[in-house]
Amino acid sequence: MDNTATAAGADRAVQEPGDGERRPSTLNHSVMVGAVGNFVECFDxxxxxxxxxxxxxxxxPAGDPLAGLLSTFAIFAVGFFVRPVGSFIFGIYTDRHGRKNALAATIFLMAAGxxxxxxxxxxxxxxxxxPAMLIAARLLQGLAMGGETSAGGSYIVEASPARHRGFSGSFFYISVGLxxxxxxxxxxxxxxxLTPAxxxxxxxxxVFVLGAALGLFGLYMRRSAAESELFLQVAKTTRKKDRGSLRVVAAEYWPSMLRLFLVAIGPTMALxxxxxxxxxxLRAKGLVSAATTFSASTLGLIVYTLCMPISGALSDRIGRRLVLGVSWLVFAALLAPMMRYVMADAGSLPWVTCAAMALIGLGSGAVAAGFAEQFPTRVxxxxxxxxxNISIAVFGGTAPYLGSWFASKGWPDLFNGYIAVLCALSGLAAFGLRDLRGKPLD
Incomplete structure (x- = not known):
């Protein structure tokens, strides 16, 4: 699926009462800008x-390959731990100064990393x-991703008509899949x-050279984007210091923030x-080749990407709570059997990955609309x-490291249980989300 497909899909979203005047071409461009930028950042x-x-x-240093992999995943986690810092910096900036400039800054940092x-x-x-240089690069990328999620997701959702907000918002996470x-x-x-050597x-x-080049293209697209119309309307009626206020959001919206923290565990950790x-x-244990793992990931990501617009469109009909809640409860129930099967029979990796990624995609397509609806535009x-991003740092960033550590100790079932319990908690929390399906954003 490419940017043309993204734009064509967005054409399904039509003007809804209360959403403000919006030409289809403007909506399509907004979806493409958010999707293209997030595509580049997720590629990196x-x-x-x-x-x-x-x-x-x-x-x-050369030696135990599993120890080296653990160290690499530890640095992977470092990038996650700085994401909350990026979310605070860019979150405040985005709510006070607009979505457009924040989007350009985040993609520049990602390309530099x-x-x-x-x-x-x-x-x-x-x-x-x-490794010190690698850590510095991951810190830059973590700051970028911390700001990208809410800025890019808000930009797309705010441009979307109420009736099709779930479907349009799904393109933000489709860009993750792409x-x-x-x-x-x-x-x-x-x-x-290429040869193994x-x-x-x-x-x-x-691959990382290509990521940096794609970043320049994404930066060009985002610099030419228009500001969110909904943000511009709110900026006219509110003081800058009242937008993006930590005091206001912590005092008035902490229950929504807590629910969002819990729901976010499933989509991030599972992926x-x-x-x-x-x-x-599996590759570190010598059970499968690099070509097999890449092929399995490719097939799984295709399934994941195709399932997300289904999830988003379904949430426009039956609500975000039901789609997210049921998806993650089912995933939690099936996780341990899938993990045990693929570890016992490495040859099953491609089709088991596809099954898992289908469930993850169905549980992710409604996330952008569902999360954006929890808060007014000013915060x-x-x-x-x-x-x-705090949820991602605590759970998503540590998941590969913990999985590798449990595997090194011979305790894979404990890790499977840990993931299953957290995904079940994510599903239960989803039933408490505020659902503005079919209603204008405030």
Whole structure:
């Protein structure tokens, strides 16, 4: 699916009463701007997870490959831990100064981090300076992603008519699927074209060079974007200091922030487990080839991407609560059997990944609309961004590391139970979300 498909899908969203005057071409452009930028950032972000085993052998001392993978995932978690900082900085800025400039800044930081990873020296060349540079790159990318989620998601949802807000909002997370899918496709192509030695030395770096180049394209698109009309309307009637106020959002909307924090566990943790942890742990154990893991991830991401507009459109009919709640309760029930099966039979990785990613996609398509509806425009970016990114830092960022650690101790079932309980909690919390299906945003 490409940007043309994104625009064509957005045509389904028609003018609704109370949404303000909006030409279809304006809506299409808004969806493309949000989707293209998030696509670039997710390409860079997930490329790190997909190529973690290659990075670990280049950036850390030679020795135990599982220990190197653990260190690489620890740095992966560092990027997650700085995401809340980015969400606070960019959340306040986005609510006070608008969505457009925040979107340009986040994609620039992501591209800069990607370029740093592409040129990071090996441990043999620079010693501990190599992992230090990798950490710095991940910090930049973490700041960018912390601001991107709420700014980009708010931008698309605010441009969408009420009747089709779930469907239009799903394109924000479709861009997550397309970004990760493109990174996986790049990996599959490179493993086919290059020898294992070439992949180890330079092949994995080419993906991050491509990510930096895509960032320039995304920056161009976002710099030419128009500001959110809903934000401009709110800016005329509110004082700047009252927008993006931590005091206001913490005092008046803390129940919504708590529910959002809990619901966010499922979509983030599950995706990183099946895109990052499962393929890498099987490859580190020598059970599957790099080509097999990339192919499985590619197939799974295609299924994931196709399921999200279904989820978004369904939420416009039956509500966000039901779609999100049921999806994550079902995923929690099936997680342990799927994990045990794929670990016992590595050859089942492609089709088990597809099954898992279908459930994750159905549980993610309604997220953008559902989360944006919890807060008014004056505090939407900070209200959405802060709890969402804290949840990602606590649970999503640590998931691959914890999975690898439990595997090294021979306790995979404990890890499966941990994930299942958290996803069930996510599903239960979803039933408490405020549902503005078919109603204008405030």
């Amino acid at each position: 972000w997930f490329a790190y997870a997909l190529f973690a085993s290659y990075i670990s052998r280049q950036v850390f 990607s370029l740093m990873i592409a040129v990071v020296p090996t441990f043999a060349q620079a010693g501990w300076l190599s 970004g990760t899918l493109s990174a996986s496709l790049a990996g599959s192509l490179l493993t086919q074209l 070439q992949m180890e030395s330079v092949g994995w770096r080419l 990183y487990i099946w895109v990052g942890y499962v393929p890498n742990i 939407r970016a900070i209200g959405w961004g802060a709890p969402y």
